[in-house]
Amino acid sequence: MTIQNYITENKDRFINELIDLLRIPSISADPAYKESVFKTADEVKKRLVEAGADNVEICQTKGYPVVYGEKIISPSSPTVLVYGHYDVQPPDPLDLWTSPPFEPVIKDEKIYARGACDDKGQMYMHVKAFELMMKTNSLPCNIKFMIEGEEEVGSDNLGIFVKANKERLKADVVLISDTGMIANDIPSITVGLRGLSYMEVEVTGPNRDLHSGIYGGAVANPINILCEMIASLHDKDNKVNIPGFYDNVEILSTEERAEMAKAPFSLEEYKKHLDLSDIHGEAGYSTNERVSIRPTLDVNGIWGGYTGEGAKTVIASKASAKISMRLVPNQTPAEITELFTKHFISIAPKSVKVKVTAHHGGDAAVTPTDSIAYQAAAKAMETTFGKKPIPQRTGGSIPIVALFEKELGLKTVLFGFGLDSDAIHSPNEHYGVFNYLKGIETIPHFFKNFAEMSK
Ligand code: BES
Numbered sequence: 149m150t151i152q153n154y155i156t157e158n159k160d161r162f163i164n165e166l167i168d169l170l171r172i173p174s175i176s177a178d179p180a181y182k183e184s185v186f187k188t189a190d191e192v193k194k195r196l197v198e199a200g201a202d203n204v205e206i207c208q209t210k211g212y213p214v215v216y217g218e219k220i221i222s223p224s225s226p227t228v229l230v231y232g233h234y235d236v237q238p239p240d241p242l243d244l245w246t247s248p249p250f251e252p253v254i255k256d257e258k259i260y261a262r263g264a265c266d267d268k269g270q271m272y273m274h275v276k277a278f279e280l281m282m283k284t285n286s287l288p289c290n291i292k293f294m295i296e297g298e299e300e301v302g303s304d305n306l307g308i309f310v311k312a313n314k315e316r317l318k319a320d321v322v323l324i325s326d327t328g329m330i331a332n333d334i335p336s337i338t339v340g341l342r343g344l345s346y347m348e349v350e351v352t353g354p355n356r357d358l359h360s361g362i363y364g365g366a367v368a369n370p371i372n373i374l375c376e377m378i379a380s381l382h383d384k385d386n387k388v389n390i391p392g393f394y395d396n397v398e399i400l401s402t403e404e405r406a407e408m409a410k411a412p413f414s415l416e417e418y419k420k421h422l423d424l425s426d427i428h429g430e431a432g433y434s435t436n437e438r439v440s441i442r443p444t445l446d447v448n449g450i451w452g453g454y455t456g457e458g459a460k461t462v463i464a465s466k467a468s469a470k471i472s473m474r475l476v477p478n479q480t481p482a483e484i485t486e487l488f489t490k491h492f493i494s495i496a497p498k499s500v501k502v503k504v505t506a507h508h509g510g511d512a513a514v515t516p517t518d519s520i521a522y523q524a525a526a527k528a529m530e531t532t533f534g535k536k537p538i539p540q541r542t543g544g545s546i547p548i549v550a551l552f553e554k555e556l557g558l559k560t561v562l563f564g565f566g567l568d569s570d571a572i573h574s575p576n577e578h579y580g581v582f583n584y585l586k587g588i589e590t591i592p593h594f595f596k597n598f599a600e601m602s603k
């Protein structure tokens with residue numbers, strides 16, 4: 149049976165199975181959902197067994213488990229290590245969803261639910277593509293699955309798991325669908341991810357909240373001070389104003405930048421999608437460059453003082469913010485965390501105390517385009533989309549990619565089928581039925597090409 153026929157016959161079941169998986173709220177960041185995260189791991193295990201995997205195991209870690217499974221067809225065949233994650237981001241703000249985040253619905257040929265694209269939908273394409281290859285007797289490579297439950301919180305325990313299981317994870321390439329492409333009619337393959345350094349800062353003024361009339365004007369208001377400090381972190385060109393921040397930044401050649409600029413992009417449409425009258429960013433770089441080859445600093449959350457109904461005249465004792473920096477190759481999270489910490493403490497006036505703590509981080513990664521695996525992926529997309537994919541760097545982070553290279557010596561192919569407009573991490577996350585089925589169709593071509601080209 150052909151790939152196409154198998155998909156046509158089974159597509160309703162493929163969609164319904166994904167919808168069932170999306171019903172389980174596997175929010176790794178929120179301890180209230182602990183049971184659901186574990187339950188999702190069990191469910192993934194069950195699905196791998198049903199699809200035909202051997203040695204399927206829930207591997208416990210200090211946090212959420214890694215689900216492992218494999219099918220070894222022959223020691224002389226190449227081995228593909230498929231990575232994905234079954235955890236999802238918190239769904240809030242809930243009131244902005246048009247349907248509840250864990251009650252998936254299909255609207256306009258798109259599946260709406262938290263995790264629909266990131267990453268349950270994309271991860272499950274691999275399980276179904278594997279089922280297809282098993283049922284049609286066409287699996288040409290050994291396959292190993294490693295599906296984790298802590299990607300959205302930094303993959304700390306996966307790092308430990310990988311280091312402890314080097315033998316079991318031996319492979320020729322890592323295949324990950326957890327990124328996007330340019331458009332449904334413009335296939336692309338991600339060849340670069342940014343790194344991350346995530347900080348939290350707390351500014352303390354007086355030892356208690358104060359009446360803003362009695363004390364206002366005579367003591368430092370930690371919210372005012374925090375805002376000033378944050379505002380000073382960018383200069384007039386929107387460069388990050390931390391000494392040393394750009395020291396190790398990889399500089400691309402004019403040729404490389406010209407090559408990147410060939411990717412189709414419409415600034416007008418970009419603005420229209422986001423309802424913006426203008427864009428914003430580092431002087432001297434295009435929008436695509438700002439979100440791929442340049443490092444950034446953004447406040448992700450800020451709080452303090454009175455935010456309830458009505459008004460309260462108060463000077464808060466404390467103000468806080470969560471700040472993330474996206475990194476590019478050669479900047480390391482450890483170095484940037486240190487530079488940020490030193491600088492942030494140094495700019496605090498004597499009138500306040502400052503506390504800086506580091507959350508998770510991760511290294512940037514660049515993946516090759518001259519490898520057999522990349523060529524196999526590009527050829528697969530060319531077959532199913534009818535167009536050669538464009539290699540493109542992207543702004544998001546998958547810290548485990550750099551770790552796979554360091555610990556296992558493995559390169560990764562970022563075989564993503566999502567779209568920027570899928571609203572991952574946002575309300576109304578969705579994944580196109582087209583993209584889901586196209587992924588299931590394209591993956592077996594990758595395996596076939598990779599086996600043939602590895603000979
Ligand atoms: N799948 C995303 C990363 C991504 C999305 C990369 C789209 C490229 C295009 C992943 O689940 C994610 O959200 N990663 C986090 C980092 C993590 C350490 C919390 C991110 O990028 O914020």
Ligand code: MN
Nearest residue numbers: 266267299326
């Ligand atoms: Mn993801």
Ligand code: MN
Nearest residue numbers: 237266300573
């Ligand atoms: Mn994510």
